[in-house]
Amino acid sequence: MEDGIVISRININDKIYSQVYDLRENMLRKPIGLSLKNEDLRGDASNMIFAAEKEGKVIGCVMLYPIADEEKIKLRQMAVSEEWQGKGIGRMLVEAAEAYAKQQGYSTIILHARTVSEGFYKNLGYYTTSSEFTEVGIPHVVMEKDIF
Numbered sequence: 225m226e227d228g229i230v231i232s233r234i235n236i237n238d239k240i241y242s243q244v245y246d247l248r249e250n251m252l253r254k255p256i257g258l259s260l261k262n263e264d265l266r267g268d269a270s271n272m273i274f275a276a277e278k279e280g281k282v283i284g285c286v287m288l289y290p291i292a293d294e295e296k297i298k299l300r301q302m303a304v305s306e307e308w309q310g311k312g313i314g315r316m317l318v319e320a321a322e323a324y325a326k327q328q329g330y331s332t333i334i335l336h337a338r339t340v341s342e343g344f345y346k347n348l349g350y351y352t353t354s355s356e357f358t359e360v361g362i363p364h365v366v367m368e369k370d371i372f
């Protein structure tokens with residue numbers, strides 16, 4: 225594990241939200257020819273946003289999105305910057321989100337995983353609960369994990 229990495233929960237009014245936005249744009253939208261500029265991001269205000277920072281620079285993020293379900297919360301927008309991948313940052317972020325969701329009384333995390341990342345979530349204890357479907361133009365599966 226790298227030293228000096230801080231995981232914190234932020235909101236859209238925090239100064240580093242713009243860095244989280246840029247990371248999402250660069251890691252999750254640009255590579256598939258899309259842009260967050262064309263999306264309605266008003267929902268970000270009600271999401272719990274987790275950022276991984278190293279010396280003030282955001283190197284990873286993930287968000288929890290409350291859905292119409294008291295038991296389940298949706299994990300979304302999971303990204304780690306290219307140069308920091310494979311160093312445990314993604315795991316740290318998912319674990320921080322899980323701990324927070326559990327503390328808030330949720331019992332299950334649900335997510336739409338890109339099939340290329342299915343192994344990452346499987347490694348963290350998530351199981352696949354759907355067949356493949358297309359979202360943002362690429363194959364996904366629904367995955368879940370019980371956290372109680």
Ligand SMILES: CC(C)(COP(=O)(O)OP(=O)(O)OC[C@H]1O[C@@H](n2cnc3c(N)ncnc32)[C@H](O)[C@@H]1OP(=O)(O)O)[C@@H](O)C(=O)NCCC(=O)NCCS
Pocket residue numbers: 251252302303304305308309310311312313314315316336337338340341342343344345347
């Ligand atoms: C997927 C992603 C978030 C993983 O983050 P990361 O910081 O590189 O992952 P970690 O280093 O924390 O990996 C945790 C474990 O999962 C494994 N893993 C990581 N990515 C994997 C993948 N695509 N397939 C299978 N296993 C994977 C790691 O080997 C590690 O295993 P270990 O603990 O046994 O050593 C990152 O690669 C990323 O941002 N990718 C581009 C954006 C994306 O696809 N996001 C997900 C959208 S659903």
